[in-house]
Amino acid sequence: MKRLAAALLFSAPFSIFVTPAIAQAPMPPAPPAIAADKQIPMDQALAAAQAALDTCLKLPRPSAATVEIVDLNGLPKVLLSADGARTNSFDYMKMKAHTVLKKGMGSAAYGKTAKLTPGQPLEGDPLLTQYGGGLPIMRNGVMVGAISVSGPTGQIDDDACAAAGAAKFHF
Amino acid sequence: MNRFVCIALLSAALVTPAMAQRGAPPAPMGVAGHAPPVAIAADKEIPFDQALDAARTAMDTCLKLPRKSTAVVMVVDLNGNVRVQLTPDGTGLPFYDYARRKAYTVLKKGMSSGDFAKLPDVAATPRGQAFQGDPQLINFPGASPIMKNGVMIGALSVSGPTGGGEDEKCTAAGMAKFHL
Numbered sequence: 001m002k003r004l005a006a007a008l009l010f011s012a013p014f015s016i017f018v019t020p021a022i023a024q025a026p027m028p029p030a031p032p033a034i035a036a037d038k039q040i041p042m043d044q045a046l047a048a049a050q051a052a053l054d055t056c057l058k059l060p061r062p063s064a065a066t067v068e069i070v071d072l073n074g075l076p077k078v079l080l081s082a083d084g085a086r087t088n089s090f091d092y093m094k095m096k097a098h099t100v101l102k103k104g105m106g107s108a109a110y111g112k113t114a115k116l117t118p119g120q121p122l123e124g125d126p127l128l129t130q131y132g133g134g135l136p137i138m139r140n141g142v143m144v145g146a147i148s149v150s151g152p153t154g155q156i157d158d159d160a161c162a163a164a165g166a167a168k169f170h171f
Numbered sequence: 172m173n174r175f176v177c178i179a180l181l182s183a184a185l186v187t188p189a190m191a192q193r194g195a196p197p198a199p200m201g202v203a204g205h206a207p208p209v210a211i212a213a214d215k216e217i218p219f220d221q222a223l224d225a226a227r228t229a230m231d232t233c234l235k236l237p238r239k240s241t242a243v244v245m246v247v248d249l250n251g252n253v254r255v256q257l258t259p260d261g262t263g264l265p266f267y268d269y270a271r272r273k274a275y276t277v278l279k280k281g282m283s284s285g286d287f288a289k290l291p292d293v294a295a296t297p298r299g300q301a302f303q304g305d306p307q308l309i310n311f312p313g314a315s316p317i318m319k320n321g322v323m324i325g326a327l328s329v330s331g332p333t334g335g336g337e338d339e340k341c342t343a344a345g346m347a348k349f350h351l
Contacts, residue, residue: 075258076256078257080219080255081219081252081253081255083218083219090253
């Protein structure tokens with residue numbers, strides 16, 4: 001939980017806090033170092049992201065999706081955005097990755113348990129989402145990151161693409 | 172009757188945006204923060220295959236330097252949205268942010284971050300102060316505009332632990348992969 005908060009602070013779009021220039025701004029705690037056995041190798045991350053993107057593009061209704069692989073700190077290892085991807089895909093993709101890391105399960109699985117109140121954020125966290133498309137990356141039964149997909153054709157397609165990408169990991 | 176319709180329409184117009192906002196997702200978060208995105212003309216879009224090729228080349232160039240540099244590489248469009256980001260194994264935490272701010276500097280100033288650093292007012296800015304009043308701007312070299320027919324259509328940004336001079340070599344190698 002603490003780690004997530006740190007990651008969110010660090011990756012915030014206005015992360016001017018990192019700048020030494022703004023010395024008076026409070027420095028957020030640095031995200032914790034990720035243990036060697038919980039790091040995601042670059043080549044596998046790229047292969048997975050590419051597989052997810054290609055799966056989406058080859059669907060019966062081709063989906064120009066945005067795909068992200070994040071580490072346990074929520075920082076992007078690989079981000080790929082297909083030609084013609086919509087700008088709102090970025091937000092949903094980020095939210096799905098956040099949901100996976102925070103809840104330790106796929107965003108669709110979380111969506112089944114989530115208590116939705118129209119107009120209210122889930123559990124008071126506006127970055128949680130009930131939409132499928134985010135899946136945990138598991139290594140020896142332990143989560144080491146998340147793969148998140150968001151495209152214009154909806155969460156069922158997104159989930160299928162994410163699963164195709166996740167299948168590329170071999171730890 | 173007519174007046175009633177007018178009042179009903181007016182109150183609907185006033186109330187609806189407020190209600191709609193509550194359930195709306197947050198505004199897009201690009202490199203430039205929460206700026207509203209503009210529609211990018213078809214001739215200013217960056218083809219994905221070229222973006223990936225350029226980013227891959229920049230990252231590999233950095234990894235093969237005499238002093239190996241595990242640099243974060245990103246290609247962003249005119250909205251500051253990331254088209255491709257690659258993070259090699261073992262990179263440091265600051266480089267995510269430096270890469271993002273370099274890309275922001277290119278998009279905002281329309282020049283490479285290295286050229287921005289050479290501007291007289293930027294070079295004269297005392298250490299510890301924001302450049303031109305914008306704390307997102309950064310004077311580290313390593314990001315360049317992606318040009319098409321003399322017009323900027325995005326930015327390629329590299330940030331690694333061996334410094335801006337080395338980053339620029341990787342950026343140049345990646346930039347050579349664009350054929351727009």
